[in-house]
Amino acid sequence: MADPENTKLGRMLLDEISPAVMVLRTPLVEESCRKNDLSLIEMLVPFSSFRNIDVPVRTASDQPYRLREFRLRLFYNSDIRQRSTEAAMERLKQVITYAEDKEISELCSYQEEIEPVVMTSAQELVPSWFQNFNKELIDAAAFSEHEAFDHPVACLVAVSSKDKDPIAKLVDLFNTNQLPYLLNDGAMDPKILKYYLLVHDNQEGMLEKATGILAEMRRTFGANDCHLLCINSSINGREEHKQNPWASHKSSASNVKQFGCFLNKDDIEELRNTMHDFSSKHVIPLMELKIRVLNQQVSATRKGFRNQIKNLWWRKGKDDVSENPSVPVYTFNSTESQIRVLGDYAFMLRDYELALSNYRLISTDYKLDKAWKHNAGVQEIMGLAYFMLDQSRKDAEFCMENAFTTYVKIGSSCGRNATRCGIWWAEMLKARDQYKDAAGVYFRISGEEPLRSAVMFEQAAYCFLMSTPAMLRKYGFHLVLSGDLYNKSDQIKHAIRTYKGALSVFKGTAWSHIRDHVHFHIGKWYAILGMFDEGIKHVLEVLACGHQAKLTQELFLREFFQIIQETGKTYEVLRLQLPVINFSSIKVVFEDHRTYASPAAADVEESLWQALEEDMTPSVAGLKSNWLELQSKILPKKYKESNVCIAGEAIKVEVSFRNPLQIPISVSNVSLICKHSAECDESESATNGSLDEDKNDKELRTVSITGETSTDASLFDLSEVNISMRGGETVLVQLTVTPKVEGTFKLVGVRWKLSGSVIGICNFQSDIIRKKVAKGKRKPKKSVKDNLEFLVIKSLPRLEGTIHSLPRTVYAGDLRCLTMELSNPSKTHVKNLKMKISHPRFLDIAAQEVMNLEFPTFLKKQAISSRSCTTLDPSKTAKTAFMFPENIASSWQTPIKWPLWFRAADPGSISLYITIYYETEDVSSIIKYRTLRMHYNVEVLPSLEVSFRISPSPSRLHEFLVCMDATNRTSSENFQVHQLSCVGDQWELALLQPIGSDLSLGRLLAGQSLSCFFRLKNCKTRGSTEDNISSLAKGIANVRLVDSDSSGLYDTSVSPFDLFHHHERLHQERHGQGNGGTVDFILIAESEDDTNSGPPRTTEILSHYTCHCRVGSSSPVWWSMDVPRSVRHDFSSGFCEINLSMTVYNSLEDAVSVRINTLDSLTQSSLVTSTAGVSGNEVGWHDITYLTDAKVTSDAIGARVGKALSPESVSPFIWSGPCSTRFNLEPLSSAEVPLQISVFCQGTFDLSNYLLQWNLLPGDRVDDGNESTVRSGSCHGHPYHITVLQKE
Amino acid sequence: MASTACFMIVSKNDIPIYEAEVGTVPKKEDAAHQHQFILHAALDIVQDTAWTTSAMFLKSIDRFNDLVVSVYVTAGHTRLMLLHDSRNDDGIKSFFQEVHELYIKTLLNPLYLPGSRVTSSHFDTKVRALARKYL
Secondary structure, three states: OOOHHHOHHHHHHHHHOOOEEEEEEOHHHHHHHHOOOOOHHHHHHHHOEEOOOOEEEOOOOOOOEEEOOEEOEEEEHHHOOOOOHHHHHHHHHHHHHHHHHHHHHHHHHOOOOOOOOOOOOHHHHOOOHHHHHHHHHHHHOOOOOOOOOOOEEEEEEEEEOOOOOHHHHHHHHOOHHHOOHHHHOOOOOOOOEEEEEEEEEOOOOOHHHHHHHHHHHHHHHOOOOEEEEEEOOOOOOOOOOOOOOOOOOOOOOOOHHHOOOOOOHHHHHHHHHHHHHHHHHHHHHHHHHHHHHHHHHHHHHOOOHHHHHHHHHHHHHHHHHOOOOOOOOOOOOOHHHHHHHHHHHHHHOOOHHHHHHHHHHHHHHHHHHOOHHHHHHHHHHHHHHHHHHOOOHHHHHHHHHHHHHHHHHHOHHHHHHHHHHHHHHHHHHHHOOOHHHHHHHHHHHOOOOHHHHHHHHHHHHHHHHHOOOOOHHHHHHHHHHHHHHHHHOOOHHHHHHHHHHHHHHHOOOOOHHHHHHHHHHHHHHHHHHOOHHHHHHHHHHOOOOOOOOHHHHHHHHHHHHHHHHHHOOOEEEEOOOOOEEEEEEEEEEOOOOEEEOOHHHHHOOHHHHHHHHOOOOOOHHHHHHOOOOOHHHHOOHHHHHOEEEEOOOOEEEEEEEEOOOOOOEEEEEEEEEEEEEOOOOOOOHHHHHHHOHHHHHHHHHHHHHHOOOHHHHOOEEEOOEEEEEOOOOEEEEEEEEEEOOOEEEEEEEEEEEEOOOEEEEEEHHHHHHHHHHHHOOOOOOOOHHHHHEEEEEOOOOOOEEEEEOOOOEEEOOEEEEEEEEEEOOOOOOEEEEEEEEOOOOOEEEOOHHHHHOOOOHHHEHHHOOOOOOOOOOHHHHHHOOEEOOHHHHHOOOOOEEEEEEEEOOOOEEEEEEEEEEEEEOOOOOOOOEEEEEEEEEEEEEOOEEEEEEEEEOOOOOOEEEEEEEEEEOOOOOOEEEEEEEEOOOOEEEEEOOOOOOOHHHHEEOOOOEEEEEEEEEEHHHHHHHOHHHHHHHHHHHEEEOOOOOOOOOEOOOOOOHHHHHHHHHHHOOOOOOOOOOEEEEEEEEEEOOOOOOOOOOOOOEEEEEEEEEEOOOOOOEEEEEEOOOEEEEOHHHOOEEEEEEEEEEEOOOOOEEEEEEEOOOOOHHHHHHHHHHHHHHOOOOOOHHHHHHHHHOHHHHHHHHHHHHOOOOOOOEEEOOOOEEEEEEOOOOEEEEEEEEEEOOOEEEEOOOEEEEEEEOOOOOOOOOOOOOOOEEEEEOOOOEEEEEEOO | OOOOEEEEEEOOOOOEEEEEEOOOOOOOOOHHHHHHHHHHHHHHHHHHHOOOOOOOEEEEEEEEOOEEEEEEEOOOOOEEEEEEOOOOHHHHHHHHHHHHHHHHHHHHOOOOOOOOOOOOHHHHHHHHHHHHHHO
């Protein structure tokens, strides 16, 4: 550690604990001094401290030492007393206010960012006025009777040479009633050294007179104790001093040059000599002498073993006597007092060893006497002595703590002493770099009095800052504590100063309550001072305080509006946090060549539209590569990158605002900030400089201001929206701007008015960019920034389109005729209209004639003859775009109406995209064509679930049994199943049982299911052989399932049924089809209107398509036996020969060769396999009549089989024709094969014991290497029973 | 149970990730920021003391007027801080240990990003229940 004398505390002690001198003077002396704007003491002070006095001093020890520095403290007699509380307070306030005045300028100009505290040196931060403040606090405790170092050592008595009878005046001055109480009440020796000073004003009188008086004084008071001091030698009073000695001592800010204006060099020299003489020749020798005398006395009475014992004895006795603490127990001639004086004098002359030994001596005495205050005083000075000796830190600290706690224990009467002791203690710890402990001491000093506590807290804060490692958080906390107390004692500027300091710590902290508290209070206080801009800046920080309690939020908001009100103007705030804008959700919707019919359409992903429009619009790549195209050269490159929008068409911006508070706020006049410039004067720098944030913000401000002027209003139209937000609500606001003039156009930001008083501005660009930087790498997709700049071109025609009465929810299968309406408000001609629909299964284009027809009745069969509808080629519409006829758009006076077919194909929700392409006639425009995009969502509910099962009829070739299961999946809706149709001419469909037997056949209630059986006949194959039948059968492809005559059948062969059938066929396409043909069914149902009360609604048609129902068995070759069921034969005349004919049909597209093998021996295995084959291949749909027959004869069969098992037994019948027949069959043709059996006895016989083998004929077709196709196969015969009876 | 108690979990980046007023006395208007201030300032002390001992529970390390700050430092240097006005070291220690366990369970949640705010309501109810039990 450095020399204790050079530490701050050391200097302080050298200043404070130095001999005090009482100054007595006459008013005339004071008057003379006043000429220099100084009092007598003020004039003397600069010369009463000596830096290099170099006086030899000899105290108790014989060894003299030299005193280098010395200082006298001068006090008027009136000042030698303890200050009243009020006076002390007043002086403290003065210091603080003075400091405040000095710092106000700093606060006002304090605009820049707060530097991190660690960067700046800690010493710089500590305000310099702390020293003054501490000194005032220490001074307040001065002149206590329990300490001797404040007791005047000497007395300076000054009279003026102008005084009448100066000798009498000198005596008179030392009158007791003017002396301080310390001298009067016996706390100190009244016989003190007196030094007589005759002050002579050179301007007012002759020096001779003064010397005369001096001579007289010398006679009266002794030659050595009198001195003549001549001042004011300068005549004109313009004396200037290079280094004004008074400047540093006088604290007030008045003109420094005034001081000592009448004092010339000689005067100053004389002042210096006088004081030097006084201290070195009078004060120091006196103190030396007194120390020696007292030391001897003390040694005599107290030192040595005997004295100590005596002392102890004596003390005990005394203990009981004096119990009254208010009376000063120790007078100046008591031993204790003398020891104390001895110690203090030694301390003042820097003989700390001597001082310490004496202090130790009386410390125990005071303790025994329970004189706590005295004891504390001694402990305190002991601590200081230890410190000055730089010995035993522990002892020093212990003493200080002891003193401090004792003072505190004594109570309020020693508050000042406690404070002084604390300050010294803290300084001591600081000198030893124990800043943390020092902070603790400062914290303990702070009492109830707010102002003093505030300063103490602040000092504690700086201690934390200076400790190593720096305790920044403690620093911040104590600054805030101190700021609060400053505020309490109305020192707002100091409060702001401390909070600002704290802010440097708490800036950007995640501790939200702390941040809010600091910002809010600074803001509030700035507003009180009238610095509204600063205030608002800080309060703004806390506005979006969603984490705070509701009451606090209200308080913040109220305060904010109050400040705003006080400013008296609408305040514009950049990046107002209320409401919060969600930048990632900002969406800009504009229309260039793409136009949208509804906002929903704009939300759809661009790629979907592009895929839809791909082959309709001219390709972009081709446009660019064509170097002959002049258009691309006309456009500057810059504009290619920016978006294109069209004058007069609105740009929509969706901004989502969120209210972070729990209290409702009202936001009004939300509008966009835009910048419009003519095409030419756009400079390049505007695009480059967009990254420069500051510049941008400034630019934004100017824009926002000019945005209100009328000149811009002609360039674009802005929409304004007012919203009120409840607590925590998020509101999506759609703002529009419509540029009116060609040029470049830029969306700059958004502005809004909060509660009608604050205008918030938000810059899209800078904020988005900032966000991007923060996020780091992000996929460089089309950035939002690009969306903000537009090239405005002149107006173009824009079509508007809607589809009328498109239902939101429908039942699956619902078939409707809708109308699309296209209008062109601009009345400018457009051409080449094309349309494409994303889901032709759901929505398709109808012929225009449909418009005039009544749906759905015109679809009924009766109307067919009278209708000549242009049927669209379904295959064409599916892939390519539909071209509207050229003549349609001849006049746009009335909107075009065009019919569309709608059918809800599948349950679920479906998004329908419709895009309409058109070209403008204006060739010069940048945009050649536009597309109108429409988007609709339809919810399709399940209605009927239809399934079909088809099995070939075992008895008849080309005939199938169809089982239809229909289930109503709705919960409430009833349906009337109207008709079932199968598509194609070759099919003939009929109910298995005639209608009418069951009346409720066609009606399906909610949740019900229905099964119907149909007979399906393939007419086409028959047609190949029998043409006449096929022509007849053509009309019977529809079966009516409803019993009413009124409703006719729908014609399923025309649009829209065939249209949707085509799409369904494509959609339901299956892979791995089996052999044989497939059939497509259409089930048409009508929804039933249950409520009779409601308005009669149009019948809703539901059509259900089931395509690719497989027809036929696994084998591609079918056959059927054509035999009489029963034969009567007279067996007496021999066996019976029955001729059979088998019709074999080849359903394949290739020729096959077929071989029929008849087997006479009916083995068990063949029987088993045959039955297995039957049950495996056929699902079990048999002709009912046949089944009943079989039942009857079941017994007979069983008997026969039993018989057949024995190998010896002869089969009851044999195949009598050729045992193997082989023939070739052309594709899709049939052939008849004759067979014959011979029956030997009557009975019922099963004619299934034959094998039919087929294989593809090679050669005809080029084999495409498809392995999965079956090339050959063999089948067992179908069971066929024949009954032979004995002819009667 | 302590009449005033404020429990807070501070991540290793000195960001509060969980706060709860667990005292019996209804929360005062200005208490929230005062408690934050005290706890925030106590971090300075934690910084010093945490490395001087191997124990996780640092006992009461700081005080402001009659409010005491007890701290428990986890191995990941997450600090569980309790501001309280009652002296019940054993209870506080148990409280900290159980909350530490809860916090570890939260950490094990793959969806929880270490160092982010603990928003689980389950955690909150558990902590409050523990506070009722031990403090």
